[in-house]
Amino acid sequence: MPESTATECSGQSPPFLATNVRTDSTFEEIPVIDLSDATSADPMARRALADKIRDACINVGFVYVKNHGIPEVVIDNAVNAARTFFKLPLETKMSLDIHKSPNFKGYTGLLGENTNSENRGDMHEGFDIGWEELEEAGNALRGGDGAMAGGNVWPSDLPGFREAVLSYYHAGVKLGKLLFPLFAMALDVPENFFDDKTTKPAAIMRLLYYPPQTGVIDDRVIGIGAHTDYECFTILWQDQVQALQVLNADGKWIDAVPIPGTLVVNLGDQFARWTNDVFKSTVHRAVNRSGVERYSIPLFFGSDYDVQLQPIPGCVSEDNPPKYEVVTAGDYVKSRLEETYAHSK
Numbered sequence: 002m003p004e005s006t007a008t009e010c011s012g013q014s015p016p017f018l019a020t021n022v023r024t025d026s027t028f029e030e031i032p033v034i035d036l037s038d039a040t041s042a043d044p045m046a047r048r049a050l051a052d053k054i055r056d057a058c059i060n061v062g063f064v065y066v067k068n069h070g071i072p073e074v075v076i077d078n079a080v081n082a083a084r085t086f087f088k089l090p091l092e093t094k095m096s097l098d099i100h101k102s103p104n105f106k107g108y109t110g111l112l113g114e115n116t117n118s119e120n121r122g123d124m125h126e127g128f129d130i131g132w133e134e135l136e137e138a139g140n141a142l143r144g145g146d147g148a149m150a151g152g153n154v155w156p157s158d159l160p161g162f163r164e165a166v167l168s169y170y171h172a173g174v175k176l177g178k179l180l181f182p183l184f185a186m187a188l189d190v191p192e193n194f195f196d197d198k199t200t201k202p203a204a205i206m207r208l209l210y211y212p213p214q215t216g217v218i219d220d221r222v223i224g225i226g227a228h229t230d231y232e233c234f235t236i237l238w239q240d241q242v243q244a245l246q247v248l249n250a251d252g253k254w255i256d257a258v259p260i261p262g263t264l265v266v267n268l269g270d271q272f273a274r275w276t277n278d279v280f281k282s283t284v285h286r287a288v289n290r291s292g293v294e295r296y297s298i299p300l301f302f303g304s305d306y307d308v309q310l311q312p313i314p315g316c317v318s319e320d321n322p323p324k325y326e327v328v329t330a331g332d333y334v335k336s337r338l339e340e341t342y343a344h345s346k
């Protein structure tokens with residue numbers, strides 16, 4: 002991985018992080034980071050880990066994480082649940098059509114979504130959920146979710162599906178809660194900076210199924226078109242089928258080759274907003290040319306939906322004024338989802 006060219010202006014409080022350093026980065030590889038020290042009692046060990054994360058965020062915007070703490074069995078159960086769900090008859094899946102949901106929960110059919118507005122639709126099926134307690138009794142709708150308020154929808158005749166999917170969801174949220182303090186340290190703000198901005202996890206999880214595409218592939222109809230993610234960061238489980246690609250500053254697509262035992266973590270646009278582009282989100286896409294089906298499970302972890310996305314003080318200065326209009330996270334995510342689904346309304 003290239004050396005970070007980030008500079009920090011000394012003598013300022015909080016330190017000013019140089020902007021746009023990442024845009025010149027022609028990374029060829031996505032770094033692998035071991036999360037074992039994330040819970041270390043030694044602040045120096047956590048600091049060393051945060052430094053690695055900072056370097057990856059500034060230069061690449063994507064990392065693989067190992068020793069991430071999500072048990073293999075939890076992953077396997079969720080993936081098996083996804084396989085079973087996508088094999089249901091189309092009519093059953095369409096009864097959960099995401100277009101019927103006010104907050105974008107449920108099933109997306111092939112070409113139902115168009116993540117890159119220049120394309121003609123994405124060649125994947127999806128199933129989206131948001132926060133929900135595992136114990137159904139605890140599931141009164143939460144307050145404070147603003148534009149994104151609303152519950153999940155579930156298939157009625159798939160025993161164990163809800164439990165398997167929600168168990169992975171909660172394990173993913175737990176991992177996300179471990180990562181926020183590391184990102185905060187990487188930005189030179191207190192480790193608890195995001196605590197009061199992530200009190201009721203605004204995490205959307207998707208089960209994704211990509212059929213294989215063979216023969217001549219129209220670049221406007223691929224697994225998922227080139228895009229950046231909408232939240233702070235994404236935690237992605239992918240199977241062993243290569244499809245995900247990440248764009249470097251030379252305009253070259255770098256394969257995010259599946260590495261057993263790892264998850265991919267990438268920055269999203271809410272972090273670009275929090276950091277005034279110090280942590281930019283990196284463009285990526287997926288094209289399944291493998292000849293076999295592919296599954297992935299992204300979990301998009303954002304700020305609470307009622308929180309305003311305003312730049313962290315250390316990331317703005319007179320020379321680097323705020324680049325983004327301040328909006329609430331809920332309005333922001335909803336507007337991005339509306340664009341994504343507009344073509345199939």
Ligand SMILES: O=C(O)CCC(=O)C(=O)O
Nearest residue numbers: 209225239245287297299
């Ligand atoms: O399936 C993948 O590897 C990527 C999915 C993705 O980029 C997304 O859902 O935002």
Ligand SMILES: [Fe+2]
Nearest residue numbers: 228229230285
């Ligand atoms: Fe993405």
